[in-house]
Amino acid sequence: MVSFVTEKKQNLNLLSRIASGDGHGENSSYFDGWKAYEENPFHPIDRPDGVIQMGLAENQLCGDVMRKWVLKHPEASICTEQGLNGFSDIAIFQDYHGLPEFRQAVAKFMEKTRNNRVKFDPDRIVMSGGATGAHETVAFCLANPGDGFLVPTPYYPGFDRDLRWRTGVNLVPVTCHSSDGFKITVEALEAAYEKARESNIPVKGLLMTNPSNPLGTTLDRECLKSLVKFTNEKKIHLIADEIYAATTFGQSEFISVAEVIEEIEDCNRDLIHIVYSLSKDMGLPGFRVGIVYSYNDRVVQIARKMSSFGLVSSQTQHLIAKMLSDEDFVDEFIRESKLRLAARHAELTTGLDGLGIGWLKAEAGLFLWMDLRNLLKTATFDSETELWRVIIHQVKLNVSPGGSFHCHEPGWFRVCFANMDHKTMETALERIRVFTSQLEEETKPMASTTMMAKKKKKCWQSNLRLSFNDKRRFDDGFFSPHSPVPPSPLVRAQT
Amino acid sequence: MVLLSRKATCNSHGQDSSYFLGWEEYEKNPYDVIKNPQGIIQMGLAENQLCFDLLESWLEQNQDAACFKQDGQSIFRELALFQDYHGLSSFKNALADFMSENRGNRVSFDSNNLVLTAGATSANETLMFCLADPGDAFLIPTPYYPGFDRDLKWRTGVEIVPIQCSSTNGFQITKLALEEAYEQAKKLDLNVKGILITNPSNPLGTTTTRTELNILFDFISKHKNIHLVSDEIYSGTVFNSSEFVSVMEILKNNKLENTDVFNRVHIVYSLSKDLGLPGFRVGAIYSNDKDVISAATKMSSFGLVSSQTQYLLSSLLSDKKFTKNYLRENQNRLKNRQRKLVSGLEAIGIKCLDESNAGLFCWVDMRHLLGSKTFDAEMDLWKKIVYQVKLNISPGSSCHCVEPGWFRVCFANMSEETLKLALKRLKKFVDDETSKRSCQKSESQRLKGSRKKKITNISNWVFRLSFQDREADER
Numbered sequence: 012m013v014s015f016v017t018e019k020k021q022n023l024n025l026l027s028r029i030a031s032g033d034g035h036g037e038n039s040s041y042f043d044g045w046k047a048y049e050e051n052p053f054h055p056i057d058r059p060d061g062v063i064q065m066g067l068a069e070n071q072l073c074g075d076v077m078r079k080w081v082l083k084h085p086e087a088s089i090c091t092e093q094g095l096n097g098f099s100d101i102a103i104f105q106d107y108h109g110l111p112e113f114r115q116a117v118a119k120f121m122e123k124t125r126n127n128r129v130k131f132d133p134d135r136i137v138m139s140g141g142a143t144g145a146h147e148t149v150a151f152c153l154a155n156p157g158d159g160f161l162v163p164t165p166y167y168p169g170f171d172r173d174l175r176w177r178t179g180v181n182l183v184p185v186t187c188h189s190s191d192g193f194k195i196t197v198e199a200l201e202a203a204y205e206k207a208r209e210s211n212i213p214v215k216g217l218l219m220t221n222p223s224n225p226l227g228t229t230l231d232r233e234c235l236k237s238l239v240k241f242t243n244e245k246k247i248h249l250i251a252d253e254i255y256a257a258t259t260f261g262q263s264e265f266i267s268v269a270e271v272i273e274e275i276e277d278c279n280r281d282l283i284h285i286v287y288s289l290s291k292d293m294g295l296p297g298f299r300v301g302i303v304y305s306y307n308d309r310v311v312q313i314a315r316k317m318s319s320f321g322l323v324s325s326q327t328q329h330l331i332a333k334m335l336s337d338e339d340f341v342d343e344f345i346r347e348s349k350l351r352l353a354a355r356h357a358e359l360t361t362g363l364d365g366l367g368i369g370w371l372k373a374e375a376g377l378f379l380w381m382d383l384r385n386l387l388k389t390a391t392f393d394s395e396t397e398l399w400r401v402i403i404h405q406v407k408l409n410v411s412p413g414g415s416f417h418c419h420e421p422g423w424f425r426v427c428f429a430n431m432d433h434k435t436m437e438t439a440l441e442r443i444r445v446f447t448s449q450l451e452e453e454t455k456p457m458a459s460t461t462m463m464a465k466k467k468k469k470c471w472q473s474n475l476r477l478s479f480n481d482k483r484r485f486d487d488g489f490f491s492p493h494s495p496v497p498p499s500p501l502v503r504a505q506t
Numbered sequence: 507m508v509l510l511s512r513k514a515t516c517n518s519h520g521q522d523s524s525y526f527l528g529w530e531e532y533e534k535n536p537y538d539v540i541k542n543p544q545g546i547i548q549m550g551l552a553e554n555q556l557c558f559d560l561l562e563s564w565l566e567q568n569q570d571a572a573c574f575k576q577d578g579q580s581i582f583r584e585l586a587l588f589q590d591y592h593g594l595s596s597f598k599n600a601l602a603d604f605m606s607e608n609r610g611n612r613v614s615f616d617s618n619n620l621v622l623t624a625g626a627t628s629a630n631e632t633l634m635f636c637l638a639d640p641g642d643a644f645l646i647p648t649p650y651y652p653g654f655d656r657d658l659k660w661r662t663g664v665e666i667v668p669i670q671c672s673s674t675n676g677f678q679i680t681k682l683a684l685e686e687a688y689e690q691a692k693k694l695d696l697n698v699k700g701i702l703i704t705n706p707s708n709p710l711g712t713t714t715t716r717t718e719l720n721i722l723f724d725f726i727s728k729h730k731n732i733h734l735v736s737d738e739i740y741s742g743t744v745f746n747s748s749e750f751v752s753v754m755e756i757l758k759n760n761k762l763e764n765t766d767v768f769n770r771v772h773i774v775y776s777l778s779k780d781l782g783l784p785g786f787r788v789g790a791i792y793s794n795d796k797d798v799i800s801a802a803t804k805m806s807s808f809g810l811v812s813s814q815t816q817y818l819l820s821s822l823l824s825d826k827k828f829t830k831n832y833l834r835e836n837q838n839r840l841k842n843r844q845r846k847l848v849s850g851l852e853a854i855g856i857k858c859l860d861e862s863n864a865g866l867f868c869w870v871d872m873r874h875l876l877g878s879k880t881f882d883a884e885m886d887l888w889k890k891i892v893y894q895v896k897l898n899i900s901p902g903s904s905c906h907c908v909e910p911g912w913f914r915v916c917f918a919n920m921s922e923e924t925l926k927l928a929l930k931r932l933k934k935f936v937d938d939e940t941s942k943r944s945c946q947k948s949e950s951q952r953l954k955g956s957r958k959k960k961i962t963n964i965s966n967w968v969f970r971l972s973f974q975d976r977e978a979d980e981r
Contacts, residue, residue, distance in 0.1 A: 024731055025770070027699075030636040030801035037804060074583040081574065081582050090565045090572030090818060098565065099558040105625075105784040140624055140809035141589075147808050151661055152514045156640075177635050177661070177805070215509070246509075290589075297588040297813030299624075313514040317661070320631055321624045321809035325785030330814065 034176035036168065041415040043400065048409040055434055063439045066409040068224065068377045069430040070258065070294040072351040073344060077294065080340050087333035089326060097329070104325040107318050109138050113328040116335035117289075117302060123341055124257040124292060129269040131304065137314045138328075139301035140321025142254050142288035146173040146218075148303055148317045149284055152310050153248050154180045159212035160250070161185050161203050163195045165416035165423070167224045174218070183207045183214065186419045189382075192371065193226055195219065195234060200241050216248030216282075217241070222255040222265060225416050225425035226380050227373030229263050235271040239278060248282045255376050257292035257345055258429075260353035263374035272306070280306035289331065291377060293344070298327045352377070352429060355436065359428045362440035366447045377429035381410070384422030386450070395421035406446045408439055513661055526652075528888075532898045539924070547928045550898040552708060552866045553919040554743065554782035556839040557832065561781070564828050571821030574814070581817075588813040591806050593622040597820035601790060604823045605775060607833060608741045613754040621791040621802040622816070624809030626739050626776035627657050629789040630702075632809075633772060634662040636801045637733050643667045643696035644735075645687045647679050649869075649905035649912070651708045658702070667691045667698070670908050673871075676860055677710055679703075679718045684725055700733035700770075701726070706740040706750065706864035709905050709914035711844075713750050713864050723756055726767060733770045742780030742833060744864040745841035757794075769795035777819065779866060780836070786815045840918060843925070844868065847917040850929040854936045866918040870899075873911030875939060884910040895935045897928055 044066055053061035085091035089098045104110065114133040121131045139145035154160065156179025162170060163185040174180055185203040187193040200217070207214045219238060222229045230238070242249040251268040259265045268285065272278045285304040290296035300323050303314045323331075335341055359379055363370055369382035387394040392414045399412040402424075413423035428436065528550050537545035565572050574582045588594065598617035605615045623629040638644065640663025646654060647669040658664055669687040671677040684701075691698045701722060705714040726732045736753040744750040753771050762768050773792040778784035788811050791802050823829060847868055848858050859869040876883040881903050888901040891913075902912035917925060 025637075025733075025795075026797055026801065027636055027639050027642075029639075030797070035801070035804040069587060071583075071587065074586065077586065078580055078582045082580060085573060088572060088574075091569060092566065095562055095565060098562055099555070102558070102561070102783045102785050103553055103555065105778070105787075140628075140807075144808045152511055155511050155513075158511075172804075172807075177808075215511075295586045297586050299589070299810050299812050307510075309510060309514065313510070316656075319625075319656070320628045320661075322787050324787050324812035324815040326815050326818070327812040 029177055034172065036172040036176070039168075039415065040396075041168070041412065044403045044409040044411070047403045047407075051407075053407070053435065053438075055438075059438075060407065062403065062407045062409050063435060063442075064409050064430065065427045065439065066411045066425075067430050068291070068427050069296065070291050070348065070352075070377050071430045072355065073294060073348045076344050076347055080334065080337070080344075084333060084337075087330050089329055094329075101325045101329050104328075105322065107138070107315055107322060109136070109323065110325065110328045110332055112332040112336065113323075116332045117300075119338075120289075120335045120341060121256075121287060121302075121304070123338075123345065125265065125267045125270065129267060129273070131269070135304050135306070135311050137303040137305070137311060138318045138321070138323045139303055139314075140323075141290060141296070141299045141301040142252065142286055143169065143173050143301065144299075144321035145286045145288065145301040145303045146170065146250075146252070147176075147178060148314050148321075149250055149286060149305075149310075150174045150178040150180045151317060152313050153250075153284075154178065154215040156180065157212070158215040159183045159207050161200065161207070161214060161217040161247075163187050163193075163199070163219055165193070165225055165413055165418035167220060168415050168417075170218070180215075181207075181212050182218075183210075183212060184417055185217075189371075189420055189423070192228070193223075195230070195238065197237055197241060200238075204245065214245070214247055216250055218250040218252065220252040220254070221268070222253075222259060222375035223373075224255065224376060225378060225411070225413075226371055227376035227378055228371065229259060229265050229373075229375050232266055232271065232274075235266060235268060236275060239268065239271055239275055239283070242282055243275075243279050246279075246282070248284060250284045250286060252286045254286065254288045254291050256287070257348065258352060258377060259375040260349045260356065261374035265375065281310075282307070284310060292348075294348075298331070299323060300327065300331060355428045355433075358433070358436050359426070359440070362436075362443070366444055368443070368447070371423075378425050378427040381424045381426050382422065383424055384420070387422050390421055392421045398422075399424070402446075406442050408442060528892055528898045528900065531892055535896075537896070537924070544896065546892065546896045546898050547924060547931075548898050548919065549916045549928060550900045550914070551919050552779065552914075552916050553784065554779055554836070554840070554866050555919050556843065557782060557836050560828075560832050560835060561783075561822075564822060564825070568821060568825070571818055574817065585813045585817050588816075589810065591803055591810060593620075593811065594813065594816040594820055596824065597816040598622065600820050600823035601775075603826075604829055605741070605792070607829055608747070608780065609750065609752050609755065610747045613752060613758055615754070615792060619792055619794060619799055621793075621799060621806050622811045623789040623791060623802075623806050624787040624811060625778060625784070625789040626737065626774050627653065627789070628787075628806075628809040629774045629776065629791045630654070630657045630735075630737065631662060632802050632805045633735055633774065633791055633798075634658050634664045635805060636798050637735075637772075638662065638664045638699040639697075640664065641696065642699040643691045643694075645669050645684070645691065645698060645701045647671050647677075647683075647703060647707075649677065649709055649902055649907035651704060652900075652904045652906075654702070664699075665691075665694075665696055667694070667696065668906055669701075673909055673912070676712070677707075677869075678715060679721060681721050681724075684721060688725075688729075698729075698732060700735055702735040702737065704737040704739070705752070706738075706744055708740060708865060709867060709900065709902075710859055710869045711862040711865035711867055712859065712869075713744055716751055716756075719751060719753065719756050723760065723762075723767065726770060727765075730766060733772065735772050735774060737774040739774065739776045739779050740865050741775070742836060743840055743866060745837050745844070746863065747833075747837070749863055754792075769793075769798075772798065781832075783819075786819070787811060788815060788819065840866070843917050843922070846922065846925060847915065847929075850925070851915075851932075854929070854933045856932075856936070867914050867916040870913045870915050871911065872913055873909070875936070876911050879910060881910045887911075888913070891932075891935070895931050897931060 048062040048064050051061045053063045086093040088094045089101045114136040117136050118131040118133040139148050159181040162182050164187055183203050185199050187195055204214055256265050272283055283306045287302040289300040305311050371380040386398055395412055395414055402408055402410055411425040532546045532548050535545045537547045574580055598620050602615040602617040623632055643665040645667050648671055667687050667690055669683050726734050775790045777788040793799055857871045875887055884901055884903055891897050900914040
């Protein structure tokens, strides 16, 4: 017995604390949805009863525009006949400054996505392994193990891993409420700051995502100014994740923190940093183009040295440089993307309106923040989880429950809409319609129903037990956007 | 004053070392045969530029792969969306096969045990995060690649304790040196988590011998908490593959598959050296321990390989005819180029490390050119070589060598003409130095003689001496 314990302890000691712990965040029970999708993915022809993926925030609506450009510009590849003479220079290029034309093109693109109201300096563009790598790098630069970042809730679950796992940094939630549209108030910021202080967590910065994931809202000028002022006063950093900058549609306009700092007198710019990526705006998550843009020279310097751990492939830098320098293409792409996002969003919201399902008013992002509070048995997260399991297993939609985003109130769900075609959206809406009408049936008085109705249980109150025969696959984890995700139906339908 | 993290304000990124300073000098005044023929020739960069023609001709003949096409259809969209941290399976399979081929197919690799990372830089750091806690130590034989100081220590908080190797036995790892390093770590109150070797070695340009590998395996068999990481990034640069013994081979030949040692041996690989594609950021970790694979896979999110690059390389490496020919040609060209450097240096009276049979560089013995057997003298010599001779080579001290006077000189990142020019410049320098020394020697002998004479007017004597001295120089 003793030797078994010793051996097990020895095995545990073989890996680091970081590797043997749960900091990667993938052991959460929220992966049930992904697993269900993985086991039975929807396909309009092969699997019409499969689970529809609405938990993946990907922008797949303009792939055709992109592909057309790529086919038309073989010189953008260093491998085609037209581009081959550049092959060896690019293949050996591992300078962590990145290709100058890449940085210039990205800076220009960032300007365009902010309606050309600000200028970005290509020399401040630092590469990283996607926004995932960018966030970790920023945390390494700005905070020591044990320090904390304030993060308004609800927030992207990946932050728990990206900002904390290997860095040892803490995340301190800034609670936002539906009563005021989840606005980030100074009161909430002060309360969180104080709480951190009481817990002996030195606060080093505030991280906000604008446009917001999962809310889809953008911050107005006043709010942005208040965030800059708050962080400046406290002498803490402000990190703006602007990964969804170009996904605004409709009336709302995206205001970048870059714009706001120009309007604030005596703003300490050494505290201002932007995280960006081409994964959402351009729909290119596979190419791993992450950017750290800091107004602090020392941070630029250090982040650049750290970028050695996650440089963008020079082959990709070359392609992106060519693509984003084609201003006509970029303008067309952004315009088309916004139109299509608006249309798909409208389709979903019109459908939900017709069913009396509420959603947070927002005009950005690749998702909707859906309000199902009135469907909860009790206003608890247990009830939310129960409802969620029903949505996955009976309605067969993989949506993301608010609890996984650290939302303060149960009953909210994030529903992605930009990773599917029109027909799939129709199917999803039809399933929701069927589900809500079943619920209506169940709430009718017993006397007026038939015997069949008597036997019907409230579907979302059934004791649904999830059975996972394959524990290994569960442990492998599915939550990370980098976990094995079979091609979305949109893509599969095309191939 | 804005507060940044300790990592941001310290110097652990290691970039203040002379290794990087030489690079900076080169950047300011780079040699170009037409535009800047007097510029500094870069011999501090371990890059393989000898086989681009083979890659380019493959691309010309395989345009589908080059244009994101599969069976004539564009798969751009699928690639653009592919961010699965398990990697493209066709690429991992091809990579696993390529790694086997590099080892003469004496061992086989399972693609499920491969984790893709953004270059070996990321692979090494990720392994440290997986195997060691902050304050733990890894033992590394000196001299070693200067980048390890950043890659292994900076953000991980891991310490490096050197295993001191010396020229007395060609810088091979000895049991004594290993044990001394282990004791030293204990004295410093550091918990040793592993040993990291580079095989073939950077900067030595030699393959690790079976004897050395057996010493290492004996050690980790005895110390059951210690890992062995073998950075085999130069495996394809061995001039004769039969001379390369991978740690995987030792596991197989010594039948260690069912022992605990099996799970504690890990390989780091990359396509930056063998294929000459450092810009593409293709690195890999290979381990038989599923927990290491699981943790490293999740960590690879911080530095995945671009799907565009994975797809191109999966086609390239799946072409077995190409890989067979490439590996052979690469080895031959490297061998020939190395021989040219070695013989060129010999003609100047400079020796390279014996038995060097791999790598993109030579470990060169310039101890006889030092003013004194000190690292200060090594720095003086290095500065002369960079600023006067205009060659950027890497001083041994930047590689943590215990003996001054050794330099790493790269040969695979330039044309043959450039190499000849570099040798010519070096010859001139050595000739000048030699004649300076013989002048100084005869001068000091003269000084000894004149002191014996009775001299009343010291200033006259000094004047006469210096006049004679000048005359001697003009000759």
